[in-house]
Amino acid sequence: MTNDSTYPGVEAALRQAFQVDIPADRRTAIARRVRTAIGAETARRSTGLPHRRFLLPSRRWVLGLAAAVLVGGTVVGGERLFGQLIAGAPLLEDAWERGTDIGQSVTDGGYTLVLEKAAAGNDRLWVALSVDASADEGAELGRMRVIDANGVVMDGGTGAGTGDIRGTSAMLFGFEVPSGITPEGPYTLEVTSLTTADGELPGRWTFSFDVPLTSASG
């Protein structure tokens, strides 16, 4: 940056203040975790990938996806479903490609929701979410909304989901940005219910994230 030498004393003090080392035991523990992740990823890449796709209409509250559909194949993680979800759907593929990796997960009631990606545009704010059930019965997204930094609520839009595939489902949803509004982060995504075979399941899965505003309209 051009102002590196404007405040040399302060900058040197900051570098010194932030210069902390990783204790040896922590370093070992982190390395072990990453080592395991690399091994798991190697194994994951050797598995198959079933798919199912459908589109949701726009509505004020996003409520319920279609009934669960089981597709043959191995149990898969949510992130693997997105590749199939966007295949052959240019709008979704564009939203996916523009998205920023988030990778936040929240668990409530035995269901883990992972906010994989998000992308903010002038017209839509896209989120890519997966739902993973700890029990055998899977669930899909029910009610949800996004609130931006200025309190603007976005609770309607259009999305596509995989449906439940052996306990996991994935969804790309584009919240409509109100006319005349430029969305501004950080954003809060609130999911307040899931849809199971038995009906609507209330819960609370809240994500805080920030993504840059991209120029594409979608």
Next chain:
Amino acid sequence: MELTSTDGRVSEERHDASLDDSLAMEARMNAEAFAPLYERHTVSVYRYLRARGATETDAAELTAVTFERAMRHIDRYRPGGSGFAPWLFRIARNASIDASRRAHTRWVDLDRLSHLVAPGPSPEETAIANEERRWILGVVARLPSIQRDVLALRFAAGLSGREIAAVVGKSEAATRKILSRSLATLQEAAGHDE
């Protein structure tokens, strides 16, 4: 293969974006190739998380989470964009925000920042150095969150202005202004305390 991380290298060669891109591309084909990326960026990610106010334990956990997520999503990284480091630090930043929200903690806590003050070996010099650290970290803790984040990305993680802009989602010019304003505030505070 044993994983290691590089001590103290928080600038210069770590930001060899083309090398990062090559490694990331290789890791998309062969997960084992992710190890060098981990080794190149571990310390800077850890320092960034500590600078955001994480305790030693939390920073280690979040560092592991960051690289786990990066490994899992490496196929989504697009070489040639803003770069691997901003992509990685966005993951770290989001992991930190998520953890803070779940723990109902402030983004930066003065008590937590005091953990950054490492016990030193020589009494007088260490006492002075630690006092300076406490002072500057205390001033940093009172800055707006975006200023704290930019300072952490710059001086703990060693990112460039362009890279910081990509992490926080602002233009490079706006990021430069934020950094300049933050440093000016610290300089002014230093002047008042002298």
